[in-house]
Every structure is written in C-alpha cells, then in structure tokens.
Amino acid sequence: MHELRKDILLGRWVEVLSESLAPSDYKLPPENTPEEESCILCPGREHELPPEISSIRRPGGGGWWVRAIPSFKPMFQIEGDLGRRGVGIYDRMNNIGANEILIESPEHVTRPEDMGLDQMVRVIKLYRDRIADLEKDSRLRYVLIYKDSGKSAGGVWSHPVSLLMATPVIPKTVKDELDNAKQYFAYKERCVFCDIINEELRVGDRVILESKHFVAFCPYAAQFPFEVWIIPKRHSCAFHEIVPDEVEDMGYILMSVLKKLRKIFGNPPFNYFIHTAPNMVPRRNHWHTLGEDYHWHLEIMPRLITTSGFEWGSGFYILPTSPEDAAKYLREVG
Amino acid sequence: MHELRKDILLGRWVEVLSESLAPSDYKLPPENTPEEESCILCPGREHELPPEISSIRRPGGGGWWVRAIPSFKPMFQIEGDLGRRGVGIYDRMNNIGANEILIESPEHVTRPEDMGLDQMVRVIKLYRDRIADLEKDSRLRYVLIYKDSGKSAGGVWSHPVSLLMATPVIPKTVKDELDNAKQYFAYKERCVFCDIINEELRVGDRVILESKHFVAFCPYAAQFPFEVWIIPKRHSCAFHEIVPDEVEDMGYILMSVLKKLRKIFGNPPFNYFIHTAPNMVPRRNHWHTLGEDYHWHLEIMPRLITTSGFEWGSGFYILPTSPEDAAKYLREVG
Numbered sequence: 001m002h003e004l005r006k007d008i009l010l011g012r013w014v015e016v017l018s019e020s021l022a023p024s025d026y027k028l029p030p031e032n033t034p035e036e037e038s039c040i041l042c043p044g045r046e047h048e049l050p051p052e053i054s055s056i057r058r059p060g061g062g063g064w065w066v067r068a069i070p071s072f073k074p075m076f077q078i079e080g081d082l083g084r085r086g087v088g089i090y091d092r093m094n095n096i097g098a099n100e101i102l103i104e105s106p107e108h109v110t111r112p113e114d115m116g117l118d119q120m121v122r123v124i125k126l127y128r129d130r131i132a133d134l135e136k137d138s139r140l141r142y143v144l145i146y147k148d149s150g151k152s153a154g155g156v157w158s159h160p161v162s163l164l165m166a167t168p169v170i171p172k173t174v175k176d177e178l179d180n181a182k183q184y185f186a187y188k189e190r191c192v193f194c195d196i197i198n199e200e201l202r203v204g205d206r207v208i209l210e211s212k213h214f215v216a217f218c219p220y221a222a223q224f225p226f227e228v229w230i231i232p233k234r235h236s237c238a239f240h241e242i243v244p245d246e247v248e249d250m251g252y253i254l255m256s257v258l259k260k261l262r263k264i265f266g267n268p269p270f271n272y273f274i275h276t277a278p279n280m281v282p283r284r285n286h287w288h289t290l291g292e293d294y295h296w297h298l299e300i301m302p303r304l305i306t307t308s309g310f311e312w313g314s315g316f317y318i319l320p321t322s323p324e325d326a327a328k329y330l331r332e333v334g
Numbered sequence: 335m336h337e338l339r340k341d342i343l344l345g346r347w348v349e350v351l352s353e354s355l356a357p358s359d360y361k362l363p364p365e366n367t368p369e370e371e372s373c374i375l376c377p378g379r380e381h382e383l384p385p386e387i388s389s390i391r392r393p394g395g396g397g398w399w400v401r402a403i404p405s406f407k408p409m410f411q412i413e414g415d416l417g418r419r420g421v422g423i424y425d426r427m428n429n430i431g432a433n434e435i436l437i438e439s440p441e442h443v444t445r446p447e448d449m450g451l452d453q454m455v456r457v458i459k460l461y462r463d464r465i466a467d468l469e470k471d472s473r474l475r476y477v478l479i480y481k482d483s484g485k486s487a488g489g490v491w492s493h494p495v496s497l498l499m500a501t502p503v504i505p506k507t508v509k510d511e512l513d514n515a516k517q518y519f520a521y522k523e524r525c526v527f528c529d530i531i532n533e534e535l536r537v538g539d540r541v542i543l544e545s546k547h548f549v550a551f552c553p554y555a556a557q558f559p560f561e562v563w564i565i566p567k568r569h570s571c572a573f574h575e576i577v578p579d580e581v582e583d584m585g586y587i588l589m590s591v592l593k594k595l596r597k598i599f600g601n602p603p604f605n606y607f608i609h610t611a612p613n614m615v616p617r618r619n620h621w622h623t624l625g626e627d628y629h630w631h632l633e634i635m636p637r638l639i640t641t642s643g644f645e646w647g648s649g650f651y652i653l654p655t656s657p658e659d660a661a662k663y664l665r666e667v668g
Contacts, residue, residue: 002409004503006425012506015409015429075336075349075652088533090554091340095349146643154642165644169338172346173649199423220424223646273647301646308488309480310499312557312635313607315507318409 005221008184008192009177014221014317020325021225023264026304029152041159043106053100054129056122065119066126067103068164074099075165082139082168096139098166102126105160112147112160113258120251123162127274128247130164131240135279140166142174142278150269153303170278177275178294185293193295194235196220206323208330209256213249216257218323218330224301225321226264228257228330231297239276239296254298261302263333269303339555342518342526343511348555348651354659355559357598360638363486375493377440387434388463390456399453400460401437402498408433409499416473416502430473432500436460439494446481446494447592454585457496461608462581464498465574469613474500476508476612484603487637504612511609512628519627527629528569540657542664543590547583550591552657552664558635559655560599562591562664565631573610573630588632595636597667603637 003016040048043063055067076097083094104123105115112120131143147162148155170178184192200207200217208228209216216230230253232246242250261268276296311317321329337350374382377397389401410431417428438457439449446454465477477500482489504512518526534541534551542562543550550564564587566580576584595602610630645651655663 001411001414002429004427004429008424010506011509013501013503017409075351077335080335087554088537089529090342090533093338095336095338142648144644144648146647148642152640154640154644163644165648165650167347167648167650169347171648171650172344173647175345176649195423203422220421271643271646273643275647299647301643306486306488308482309605309607309635310478310488310497312605313480313507313609313633314476314478314499314501314505315510316499316501316505 007219007221007223008196009180010173011176011180012221012223012315012317014223014319016221016319016322020322021320023226023321023329025320026225026265028265028268028304029150039108039157039159041101041103041157041161042108054126054133056126064103064106066105066122068100068126068130069103071099071101071163076167078137093168096168098134098140098143098164100130100164101157102130102145102162102164103159104162108159110160111149111258111262113255113262115160117248117251117255120255121248124242124247124251124254127162128240128242131238131276134164134166135240137166137279139168140279141170142167143276144171144174144273146271146273148271150267150303153269153271155269174275174278178278181293181295191235191293191295193231193297197231197233206327208260208327209253211249211253213246214253216253218327220323222319222323222326223317225304225319226261226302226326226330227323228261228300229297230254230257230300231295235292235295237277237291237294237296239274250298257300257330260330260333261300264329265302265304270300271303272298272300274298341553341555341557342530343514344507345510345514346555346557346649346651348557348653350555350653350656354656355654357560357655357663359654360559360599362599362602362638363484373442373491373493375435375437375491375495376442388460388467390460398437398440400439400456402434402460402464403437405433405435405497410501412471427502430502432468432474432477432498434464434498435491436464436479436496436498437493438496442493444494445483445592445596447589447596449494451582451585451589454589455582458576458581458585458588461496462574462576465572465610468498468500469574471500471613473502474613475504476501477610478505478508478607480605480607482605484601484637487603487605489603508609508612512612515627515629525569525627525629527565527631531565531567540661542594542661543587545583545587547580548587550587552661554657556653556657556660557651559638559653560595560636560660560664561657562595562634563631564588564591564634565629569626569629571611571625571628571630573608584632591634591664594664594667595634598663599636599638604634605637606632606634608632 050070053068055064057064076095076099127145134143143166145164181192206218277294384404387402389398391398410429410433461479468477479498481496515526540552611628
C-alpha cells in the first residue's frame with residue numbers, strides 16, 4: 001500500500017509509493033556538456049561584464065577565485081522605492097531587489113563536487129558575504145541563493161555559477177515554512193528543525209551523512225525523489241551567521257552529497273537553494289521569536305521526474321522512490 | 335521596469351516582465367504525435383482493462399462515447415480506512431482515494447478542441463458525474479480532475495484522456511485558495527472570485543472570451559505565461575452543480591481557448607484542472623460559508639517555460655509575457 005505523509009513544514013501531503021523505483025528506472029535527459037572554449041564569465045573578459053559587486057581574490061593581485069556580478073537582464077533592480085499600490089482590486093509593487101550571478105570558479109569546466117574543498121569554501125563565503133551585505137538594505141525582505149544545474153533544471157550558463165535573487169517580499173514558500181515553524185514553536189516551545197534533526201538521527205534510515213556540524217538526510221515527506229537536505233546541528237536562523245569551522249564542514253558535506261548523486265545518476269539536472277531567515281532589519285521587532293523558531297538549511301532537488309497537472313493543480317507530490325530507499329542508495333554509493 | 339503582482343488567491347507574488355516575449359520566442363519541445371494504431375484504450379480492447387466505473391453510451395447499444403476506468407497503477411485505493419497516525423514526530427495515513435482514467439473519446443487520434451461540441455459536452459458530463467459520485471464517500475475530502483497534454487506536461491497516454499484523483503485530504507494548493515477566499519469573504523462579505531469576474535469584465539484587457547455563462551481570461555498574477563482561467567459567471571462553489579445550459583457553454587469556451595492556444599503555439603504541452611469545493615459531506619457543518627466564499631473554475635497552464643531553483647525555492651514565479659499581452663494574442667487569433 002502506498003503511504004501518505006505530511007510535510008511538517010509546509011502542511012503539504014505527499015504520497016510515497018510502496019515499490020520504490022531504482023535509480024536506473026529514471027529516464028534522464030541527455031547530459032548538458034559544458035563547452036570547453038572561453039565564455040564571457042571566464043577570466044580575461046571581465047571588461048565586457050557589468051562592474052563586479054564582490055569577490056574573493058588570489059593573494060598578490062593574481063586574479064579572482066569567486067566573484068559576484070549583476071545579472072545581465074536583472075529580474076530585480078536596486079534603485080527606486082517599493083511603490084506598493086492597488087490596481088482595481090489587485091496589489092502591485094515595483095521590482096526592487098537584486099539579481100546577481102555568483103561565479104563559482106575561474107575554471108570553465110568544473111563542477112561543485114570537483115572544484116576542491118578550498119574553492120567550495122570560497123563559494124560558501126561568497127554566499128555568506130552577499131546575504132550579509134544585502135541584508136543592510138531595509139527595502140529587501142529576503143535573499144534567495146540557488147543553483148540551476150542542467151538545462152532541464154533551468155540552467156542557462158555552462159560556466160559554473162550560482163544565482164541570487166533579493167526580493168522586497170518574503171516569497172510564499174519561505175513564508176509558509178516560517179509560519180508552520182512558528183506554529184510548531186508556539187505549541188512545543190522547541191524549534192521544529194531541531195526536532196527534525198533529533199528525530200532523523202534517532203531513526204537513522206533517512207540519514208545519508210553526518211559530519212561534525214551538519215546532517216545530510218532525505219526528508220520524511222520530500223517533494224521530489226532523492227531530495228536531500230543539509231542542515232546545521234547548531235541552531236541558527238540565519239545562514240550568514242555561519243562560523244568558519246562550519247563553512248568548511250558544509251563545503252565537505254555538500255560536495256560529498258553532489259558526488260554521490262553524480263555517481264548514482266551520471267550528471268543529473270538538479271537545483272539547490274538555501275532557506276534562511278528573512279532580512280534582519282525588518283524583523284528586529286520580533287527578533288527573539290524568529291531567532292528561536294527558524295533554522296537555516298540547504299535543499300537539493302534532483303529533477304528526475306516531470307510534474308503533471310496533478311502536482312500543479314493540487315500542490316500534492318508523488319515520490320516514486322521512498323526517502324528511506326533514496327537515503328540507502330546515497331549512503332551506500334562510495 | 336518589471337512589475338510585481340500579488341496573487342489575491344494564493345498570497346503569492348509574481349513578476350511580470352516589462353518587455354513581453356512573443357509566442358514565437360518560446361522554444362517548445364518537439365510535438366508528441368499520437369500513434370495511429372489501436373491502443374489499449376481504443377474500443378474493442380475493453381476486456382483487457384479493469385472494469386468500467388461509469389460511461390456515457392451511444393443509444394441502442396452502439397458502444398461508449400466516454401468512459402471512466404480505474405488507473406492501471408492507482409495512486410489511491412478505494413478500500414480501507416484512513417489510518418491516520420503518528421510516526422515519531424511526523425504524520426502519516428493510508429492512500430485511501432480514487433485514481434481514474436477518463437477516456438474522452440473512442441477515437442484514438444483526436445484532441446479536445448477537435449472532437450466536436452457534442453463530444454466535449456459528454457466529457458464535461460463525465461467529469462460532473464464522477465465528482466458527484468465520489469463525493470458520497472465520506473472518507474474523501476477532494477476530487478481533482480486534470481488533463482496532461484504532451485510529454486513535457488506529464489502526459490503518458492496518446493489516446494485522449496483526462497485523469498481523476500480523489501484524496502483523503504484537501505490538497506495544499508486548494509487549501510490555500512480556500513483559506514484566502516474565506517479571509518476575503520470575512521473582510522468584504524463578497525466572493526473574491528465574483529469580484530475578480532467583475533473586475534476583469536470592467537477592465538477588459540485580460541479577457542479573451544465572454545460567453546453567456548462563462549468568462550475566459552488571463553489572471554492578473556498568473557503562475558505561468560499564457561495561463562487562462564475559465565470561470566462561470568453564476569456563483570457556484572461546486573463544479574458538479576453545473577446545469578445543462580452551462581455544460582454546453584463550458585464545452586464551447588474550453589474548445590475555443592484550446593483552439594486559440596494551438597493556433598498560436600502549434601501543439602503546446604499544457605495541463606488543465608478544475609478547482610472545485612471540497613467534498614460535500616465533511617463540509618456540511620460550515621456549508622453556508624463555504625458555499626458563499628468559494629467559486630469553481632478551470633485553470634489552463636501551457637508549459638512553455640522551464641522552472642528553476644528560484645521558483646522551487648521561493649514559490650515566486652516570473653512571467654515573460656504579461657497577462658494583458660497574452661490575452662491580446664489569444665483574443666486576436668481567429
């Protein structure tokens with residue numbers, strides 16, 4: 001019998017099929033091989049790009065390791081006021097925010113799991129610095145950092161990049177997660193994410209990897225098969241308050257999980273994103289609560305299946321591989 | 335400047351880009367041509383299928399026009415109890431419900447917009463009858479009828495079919511819509527959907543077609559470009575309370591919109607689904623409110639773009655074509 005499970009964070013139900021599909025049962029689109037030649041994001045063509053926002057550079061003026069630049073066709077713009085207003089019965093506002101490309105490496109042909117721990121640490125530091133910087137802008141309510149790997153995951157760059165969108169509203173999925181975490185806290189007086197970590201470590205069958213500071217696991221009521229969450233053991237609502245020892249450990253665990261996914265699926269299209277607390281400035285008033293009831297984490301979503309009218313019409317998802325089986329495949333692969 | 339718009343029903347924000355993409359700017363996957371030969375859903379192979387649940391038949395024993403059969407690999411099963419229980423900190427339940435294939439025509443090679451109004455009327459009557467029947471089961475909370483057209487929209491059958499899923503919970507997207515409609519009603523003492531119809535007809539620039547009983551329009555804060563809603567002018571929370579005159583009119587307007595989409599995009603992958611009130615039996619206690627504050631409708635979602643980590647991580651959507659421009663293209667195409 002298939003099983004229905006409730007996502008404790010979004011209040012959404014998902015169905016876990018009783019006979020799990022094996023990794024080889026998933027039909028993946030052809031691999032999106034990066035071209036070898038120099039692209040506009042490669043070193044040497046910086047003058048053709050919008051001015052750099054931030055970077056981490058080699059010592060002694062030897063060029064950049066990672067850098068943030070504005071998007072070429074930004075979805076959000078930094079200048080202007082919010083302009084919230086009504087239009088008939090509807091609401092609108094200006095697209096104030098930021099949209100940046102976070103270039104993960106000077107090398108054109110590399111992948112997060114291959115770039116080496118030192119480089120991955122720089123990528124995570126760039127994530128941290130960009131969020132810390134944008135948080136100062138009181139018009140912005142949220143900063144989402146995400147990665148699109150592969151065309152069918154929405155990837156448009158062959159050069160390794162992550163992307164950043166800062167928005168003047170808290171996006172709906174984040175808002176739902178915050179609201180449910182808040183309700184849980186009001187009832188239990190404990191962080192729901194801390195409870196999830198405890199529960200996952202207690203049961204163990206959805207855990208893929210545990211390191212000093214992090215746990216990687218397949219969530220109980222995942223949205224997609226082989227979805228993996230990476231979550232810090234230390235309670236912290238804000239990703240950019242990550243400490244250096246955790247940065248290194250996060251680099252290690254993220255690379256390990258991506259290596260495992262690649263070993264199982266070849267070169268699967270995937271997205272990942274960081275869910276962190278909304279910006280500091282507008283939340284000062286309820287800082288104590290929010291600090292206690294939210295817990296940042298990273299979600300990795302392999303794009304192995306096609307969504308249908310059922311998912312779009314219902315927000316109900318079907319998992320052809322159970323989180324327990326997915327975790328087992330991921331644990332066991334070398 | 336791009337514009338942010340709030341979806342009044344889901345509380346979600348979307349961004350509408352200032353320079354709309356034209357239909358020809360969308361890169362569509364190759365057409366999924368149905369095979370010409372007989373398939374298992376074609377007449378003559380009924381004995382190879384699970385027993386029929388319901389049908390509308392030609393007079394005088396001449397075979398079926400439309401029929402409902404159980405899914406071959408059902409996601410939900412009709413036998414058993416709900417079995418709601420906890421597992422550690424989490425919730426689970428049994429997959430009680432129904433999963434049916436609604437065969438839209440005995441003809442293998444036809445499409446909803448080509449099957450003729452009489453046949454489309456039978457399809458809509460089958461939708462209505464299946465919802466009315468399943469509503470009697472007090473374990474079921476919701477019945478979703480949807481269609482997947484084209485492989486990249488999740489379509490698996492070359493024979494023209496719609497699909498039905500009856501679930502023992504109200505799915506999240508429907509719940510969100512109900513909750514927001516209820517809040518709006520509490521504040522305004524008016525149905526938000528009735529207000530949307532009035533507003534759309536008043537402004538006119540997002541309206542595609544208006545018939546005696548229905549309006550087809552591109553929603554102000556759509557999730558996807560060229561998304562179209564078809565909504566009855568008469569306030570009614572439950573699709574299956576549709577009256578015969580409305581059935582015919584709905585058939586006409588649905589076929590017209592699908593024809594327009596095909597004229598513009600060739601053979602675009604799309605989903606559509608009906609959003610109707612949750613099942614009657616469990617809602618009797620708050621029948622008056624729910625009857626007043628919800629309003630059934632059909633949503634058509636062409637699958638023209640790929641979702642990225644931004645959409646999955648945020649629930650925030652970007653519309654490369656404004657609803658006003660999409661409506662104009664759809665209005666003007668013959």
